[in-house]
Amino acid sequence: MxxxxxxxxxxxxxxxxxxxxxxxxxxxxxxxxxxxxxxxxxxxxxxxxxxxxxxxxxxxxxxxxxxxxxxxxxxxxxxxxxxxxxxxxxxxxxxxxxxxxxxxxxxxxxxxxxxRRRALLAAPMAAAAAVVALLLVIGLPGSSAPQERHLASVGGSQATATVHFVTTARTTEIRMDAWGLVDGRRYGLWLERHDGTRVGAGTWTAWGPTCHLELTAKLPLDEAAAVGFTTLDDHKDVARAAL
Structure with missing residues (x-):
């Protein structure tokens, strides 16, 4: 860890x-x-x-x-x-x-x-985040990598997230707000290269259904094809987004 x-x-x-x-x-x-x-x-x-x-x-x-x-x-x-x-x-x-x-x-x-607030606002916030992410990508002419993405649930999970990227020449800082997590379960955040290999950004244990994290992956964002997170006990993807 x-x-x-x-x-x-x-x-x-x-x-x-x-x-x-x-x-x-x-x-x-x-x-x-x-x-x-x-x-x-x-x-x-x-x-x-x-x-x-x-x-x-x-x-x-x-x-x-x-x-x-x-x-x-x-x-x-x-x-x-x-x-x-x-x-x-x-x-x-x-x-x-x-x-x-x-x-x-x-x-x-x-x-x-x-x-309590996030449980009531999770659905509309997720929808709004997706719209904002689309507007940000469209509104950044000349940018080769997205600065924000909405992660959709995969594999039957209830987890979703919004991530914001801060990039450098060699690393990508990922600021994430996630919802629908399983209390007490451990997760790992990652960036996925175009060849399918992954670079981990960090792990955490969910204390309740929501969290805010700031983690860093040693991979430039323009070399990544996807972002997501996985449950560590069974190594199953629970949320991801293409970049």
């Missing part, structure tokens, strides 16, 4: 640490998070630092807590304002631990909101 894919998995796992300690994950999500922590010493350290702070939350009187919107406002307060607002909620622990808990909870709430 490459360094970039490890960073993507750690980012997703760290966003789940707060909800894990608060019991807000499903059994499947909790199992995946604990499996990652067991294999990643950095995430294990983060979890160990959060545990004593989260334990203190059980001593807080719920009647004194603000509504969700007020809690988000509380995060923007200075340390002096936070102390004056509610001294009981500021434990005698390193300040970065409090921020880690709040950041983890905020990221998890944002992920849940994004999943």
């Amino acid at each position: 490459g360094r970039m894919s490890e960073s993507q998995e750690c980012l997703a796992a760290r966003a789940a640490l707060g909800p894990l300690l608060l019991g807000r994950l499903t059994p499947a999500e909790e199992a995946r998070a604990r499996a990652h922590v067991a294999a990643c010493p950095h995430c294990a350290t983060d979890l160990a630092e959060l545990e004593p702070v989260v334990a203190l939350l059980g001593r807080v009187d719920p009647d004194t807590l603000a509504e969700d919107d007020e809690l988000l406002d509380y995060r923007s307060l200075s340390d002096e304002q936070a102390e004056a607002w509610s001294p009981a909620l500021v434990p005698a622990a390193p300040a970065h631990l409090r921020e880690s808990v709040l950041d983890a909870l905020g990221r998890e709430d944002e992920l849940r909101r994004r999943r």
